[in-house]
Amino acid sequence: SYVLTQPPSVSVAPGKTARITCGGNNIGSKSVHWYQQKPGQAPVLVIYYDSDRPSGIPERFSGSNSGNTATLTISRVEAGDEADYYCQVWDSSSDVVFGGGTKLTVL
Amino acid sequence: EVQLVESGGGLVQPGGSLRLSCAASGFTFSSYWMHWVRQAPGKGLVWVSRINSDGSSTSYADSVKGRFTISRDNAKNTLYLQMNSLRAEDTAVYYCASAHMTAAPLDYWGQGTLVTVSS
Numbered sequence: 001s002y003v004l005t006q007p008p009s010v011s012v013a014p015g016k017t018a019r020i021t022c023g024g025n026n027i028g029s030k031s032v033h034w035y036q037q038k039p040g041q042a043p044v045l046v047i048y049y050d051s052d053r054p055s056g057i058p059e060r061f062s063g064s065n066s067g068n069t070a071t072l073t074i075s076r077v078e079a080g081d082e083a084d085y086y087c088q089v090w091d092s093s094s095d096v097v098f099g100g101g102t103k104l105t106v107l
Numbered sequence: 108e109v110q111l112v113e114s115g116g117g118l119v120q121p122g123g124s125l126r127l128s129c130a131a132s133g134f135t136f137s138s139y140w141m142h143w144v145r146q147a148p149g150k151g152l153v154w155v156s157r158i159n160s161d162g163s164s165t166s167y168a169d170s171v172k173g174r175f176t177i178s179r180d181n182a183k184n185t186l187y188l189q190m191n192s193l194r195a196e197d198t199a200v201y202y203c204a205s206a207h208m209t210a211a212p213l214d215y216w217g218q219g220t221l222v223t224v225s226s
């Protein structure tokens with residue numbers, strides 16, 4: 001089965017840039033989607049097909065995907081960005097696969 | 108406005124059964140693939156099952172295969188998850204989510220329903 005690996009936690013100061021990685025075997029050949037989940041709430045799609053943003057998601061959120069690593073980048077981080085972030089791909093043998101999640105802490 | 112509303116969660120004994128429902132509105136339900144995703148307390152998201160738009164194709168995580176059944180009623184705009192032979196490790200919040208097609212992102216999510224398996 002396909003495995004996605006995320007760092008458990010990332011910390012960043014307000015106004016700085018946060019980068020959350022998602023590792024997988026040749027993940028660059030797959031489409032990666034990213035979700036934000038705040039405590040007690042359902043996940044929200046923030047990036048889809050590697051780098052597209054749904055309407056209503058700030059331009060501060062961006063994504064990239066190449067080789068064995070996909071990255072969610074959050075520029076000019078705000079306190080309200082503090083949340084858990086999950087990457088997700090579709091794999092022909094595993095169907096939907098989620099990464100383990102990364103807790104973003106705004107210092 | 109797109110809405111997905113789950114119901115049917117609750118406390119059930121090990122070995123018991125439960126049927127979850129997900130009522131959809133605000134979009135053409137019959138055109139979308141639907142998924143169930145669960146989240147154990149304090150843990151990450153785990154995909155459970157999906158069904159294609161007309162219900163002719165289904166897929167399951169290995170952990171629930173043979174115990175859970177996903178289905179849909181497009182006339183009622185409702186998704187279901189029949190859960191049998193429940194185990195303590197099935198305890199989680201269960202979310203339904205929509206997707207345009209295979210490999211598409213899960214673009215809308217319900218608020219979740221809590222299933223607790225305990226004696």
